[in-house]
Amino acid sequence: MRLQRRLRAGIATILLMATGSSFALNTATIISSTLSPDCLEYRVTGICYWLFCTQFGCSVRTSVKVRHYIPDAVVSSYANTGENPWIEVRAMSAPNTTAQGGGDGTTNHDNENNLAKFRNADVIGHPGGYVFSQFASASGYICEGAGTAFMPYLLSTLDTIAWRYNIPEAVYPEALIPGLREIGARTSLNLWGAVYPRGGFLHQVDDHKASAVVAQRAGDIVTRRGQLHVYQPLLANSRDGYWPAGALVENDASTGKWQELTPRLSNTCAVFPHSEPLTQAQQGDYAWALWRPYSCCQRRGQTFLGSVDF
Template structure:
């Protein structure tokens, strides 16, 4: 009887360990991502100025004002992962399965025990953040809110469809940013915190730290989608400016005023950073990482037919 009880306990322990492993490895789902958007630190809501509008009726015209606000919006989820077809965000994994031109992935290897091959490869997907209405309700508690550029679940870049540029670095391997040391780098050499180079914006890089590799590739993907006319297969993640609305522009490394990152996996953070950062970096066992890309928007409520301009406090 004691042996039977011990056997049952052993099976229960093994099952719980397996379940715990599966949970930690596959915890990134849509519900988790949506709830992560409720972050005051990433939102960073501020009143930054005043907008002026000309309001006219049959009885005359007057100038009205409205408050100009600035805050960040989670535009997209950027995944950076080693194994093709294994995006850590489960519900969108089918968008980027292997195909005849994009099959394998992972680190470089020569199959020698004493090798020191630092070559790493990461796939990258940029997909519209799913928070949608939940984020709007959260942000509106602070006041008037601005609309972001992202559409929920919209694929803006899938590296499996961008084979020539992503896997062969053509033509960006020959760009000055890729050939001249010190240009478009994440971190600095003098500060001894160089994580990697933005160009060429593909999946390969040389880096011993897998987390840093994932972050650099995520930055590259974000760099592509926040610009128009890039030689990649992608959709621009950009909104058009209009009266009383100033959307986010091009993402620049180390510059929080252009965008910042909220880690979603392997650890879930409730705050945002830029790369490089000094926080604890957890290495993903399967080489899969994901961040929410938050970008800044400014806007004010329309209070007339003609926009006269705005004045910022600072």
């Protein structure tokens, strides 16, 4: 078992080092990124109790309750419409009659440092499910995620009214009142941007931070039901012995965390904002894997009696 774990860790290190400096993001690179113990964060959290009955009587059985993160989706945030940095899925978000242009605004002033930036965003099911399952199973029993590989959960080119015109979220209280739903904090002088309105436009000097804010907005949409956007919810339903991830909340790692895929492939996960070095993309295209927390325990009876956390 120890030899297998060392072998997997060695393979993960080699793959991450080999792809870390590449600006081209492909499916193979994304799959290799799932071999990250830091992002997985596997731990035993408690015990589940099950009532097991046969024709000879009933007994109470137990199973271990575990919690770990799962890479549910790849969230791309990019400037030029139709140029998703994930090459194999680029055709999903091709320009159309309502979504063609992209990029940043300009005032033609050399001293301007507060340009309006625009980013498209795509949320697509992470393709690394099988490799991740093999890697995570070495730690013990594993949970099922909500994402389906290559499934488009949000394509901003199909969400034109909400994404490009901020209708109706431009008049939401979260968009009008400073301090509500912000990534970072004004008091710490580390404010990356506001979650609302959840569209493609924002003002941010740093290109990387602007794209991260847009990625957070896209993740915020797909992890909630009933939003006024064109999307599919990236959520699973709870059941006996299974507690899926809920709504993604900014600044809160217990609801989800991000692994940078491009322009720099990272083997760790973090929330926005973070203190890690920010690499600027040459073409304004960025992508992250969205890891979400799940808890579960193995079914060992017909009736779930409850669980106790350590």
